[in-house]
Amino acid sequence: MNEERYILFGQYIENELSAEEKTIFEKQLAEDKEFASTFEIFKELHLHLEHKFGNEQELKAFKKNLKSVSKEHFKAKKSKVIALKSWQYAAAASVAVLLGLFFFQNINPSFDDYNSPEMATFIERGDVNENLKLAQDAFNTKNYKAAIPQFETVLKEKKSPEIQFFYAVSLLENNQFQKAETNLSELKSGTSVYKHKATWYLALLKLKQKEYKSCKEILLTIPDDFEDYDQVQQLLNELD
Amino acid sequence: MSKTTIHLDQIYIDGLANNDSAIIQSIYKKFVPKVVHYIRNNSGDLDKAQDVVQEIMILLFNQAKAKKLQLTCPFDAYFFLLCKRKWLNEIKKSSNKGVTIDEDLPSNNEPTEEMVTETEIFDEKQKLFDLMFQKLGDKCQELLKLSFTIKSMEEVAEKLNVTYGYVRKKKSLCVGQLTQWVQETNRFKSLKIN
Numbered sequence: 430m431n432e433e434r435y436i437l438f439g440q441y442i443e444n445e446l447s448a449e450e451k452t453i454f455e456k457q458l459a460e461d462k463e464f465a466s467t468f469e470i471f472k473e474l475h476l477h478l479e480h481k482f483g484n485e486q487e488l489k490a491f492k493k494n495l496k497s498v499s500k501e502h503f504k505a506k507k508s509k510v511i512a513l514k515s516w517q518y519a520a521a522a523s524v525a526v527l528l529g530l531f532f533f534q535n536i537n538p539s540f541d542d543y544n545s546p547e548m549a550t551f552i553e554r555g556d557v558n559e560n561l562k563l564a565q566d567a568f569n570t571k572n573y574k575a576a577i578p579q580f581e582t583v584l585k586e587k588k589s590p591e592i593q594f595f596y597a598v599s600l601l602e603n604n605q606f607q608k609a610e611t612n613l614s615e616l617k618s619g620t621s622v623y624k625h626k627a628t629w630y631l632a633l634l635k636l637k638q639k640e641y642k643s644c645k646e647i648l649l650t651i652p653d654d655f656e657d658y659d660q661v662q663q664l665l666n667e668l669d
Numbered sequence: 670m671s672k673t674t675i676h677l678d679q680i681y682i683d684g685l686a687n688n689d690s691a692i693i694q695s696i697y698k699k700f701v702p703k704v705v706h707y708i709r710n711n712s713g714d715l716d717k718a719q720d721v722v723q724e725i726m727i728l729l730f731n732q733a734k735a736k737k738l739q740l741t742c743p744f745d746a747y748f749f750l751l752c753k754r755k756w757l758n759e760i761k762k763s764s765n766k767g768v769t770i771d772e773d774l775p776s777n778n779e780p781t782e783e784m785v786t787e788t789e790i791f792d793e794k795q796k797l798f799d800l801m802f803q804k805l806g807d808k809c810q811e812l813l814k815l816s817f818t819i820k821s822m823e824e825v826a827e828k829l830n831v832t833y834g835y836v837r838k839k840k841s842l843c844v845g846q847l848t849q850w851v852q853e854t855n856r857f858k859s860l861k862i863n
Binding site: 431432434435436438439440443467470471473474475476477478479480481482483484485487488490491492494495496498499502503 | 685688690693694697698701715719722723726727730731734735736794795798799802813814817818837838840841842844845847848851852855
């Protein structure tokens with residue numbers, strides 16, 4: 430290995446050469462092809478390492494952000510398929526509601542008409558949180574009673590808005606209104622992506638308890654860019 | 670190299686380099702569905718598409734950060750072609766499984782092809798450099814890691830309990846070792862090609 434040469438390369442890059450030495454160095458770069466191409470690789474490696482270690486934290490932050498955006502994007506995609514199916518149920522349900530209206534007049538909308546929780550998908554390939562897996566499976570099979578203690582264990586270890594949201598939905602499904610309301614309210618006043626979803630479920634919580642007035646008040650606070658705003662609109666119409 | 674003008678879509682590259690969530694989201698919204706569609710129609714599924722997209726985004730982040738990536742073609746075509754070629758390579762790697770590839774007309778868009786090739790070369794180089802780095806002894810690895818993270822050579826010397834002069838010299842020699850290995854690999858590669 431040509432040690433002298435590499436030391437010289439390092440000095441040139443770090444700007445440690447005198448003006449005279451620099452001129453000699455650059456002259457050699459211009460005249461000696463082999464010298465120049467070796468320096469080129471040295472310089473590129475230097476740049477690579479500078480990036481690799483200098484931006485290590487930024488890359489970490491980027492990957493984390495990317496992962497969550499990707500998860501959110503693909504989840505929306507998956508739940509759209511489900512939403513289409515539940516739309517059919519909703520259509521059937523609203524026919525029933527219409528029939529009900531026809532016969533009984535003034536019937537109120539019910540929680541069940543709007544109760545279509547999305548699938549929980551926290552577990553990624555390679556993930557091994559046993560409790561979270563159990564909670565997810567229980568939730569997706571609508572066994573909310575079993576999901577609740579599992580969620581509680583997971584939340585004790587690490588709290589995330591996503592898990593808290595599915596925990597709150599489980600509580601609501603299981604008629605634990607007080608606890609559900611506390612958790613949903615917390616999400617509602619937060620800044621996570623679950624903010625509006627939590628508000629929607631808070632309205633459903635009121636609906637389930639037949640508190641129509643507060644249900645409506647909460648619905649009115651949901652902005653119209655919320656992904657399920659058509660549902661909000663529909664419920665508002667029915668409440669009028 | 671010819672002087673080229675930077676495309677307006679450079680905002681996507683800058684957004685990735687700045688970890689700008691709004692830009693990342695809009696890339697997913699505008700450009701990712703096309704990639705997903707392609708991969709699904711060519712022996713892949715949603716999960717595979719998700720992985721390919723993430724890998725390409727990370728690659729673009731790295732290139733933008735490490736060497737001022739300047740876009741001279743539309744982002745749409747560039748991004749799609751990168752994802753597509755990455756996916757085709759992956760299929761090739763596991764080609765013992767029977768796969769169907771819906772190979773459409775070759776794109777003859779030169780600026781895009783050029784940009785894609787440049788990014789792929791960058792990717793290969795990064796991988797080669799990382800591989801070589803792993804070959805270095807622990808001492809070199811530690812010294813390089815510290816001296817490229819901390820910047821102040823005095824501090825690095827203190828941490829490693831050696832002199833400033835030693836760190837300076839050793840740093841160059843470690844990068845020199847890498848340089849030599851890369852040169853040898855290049856020679857080996859060109860021998861294989863010619």
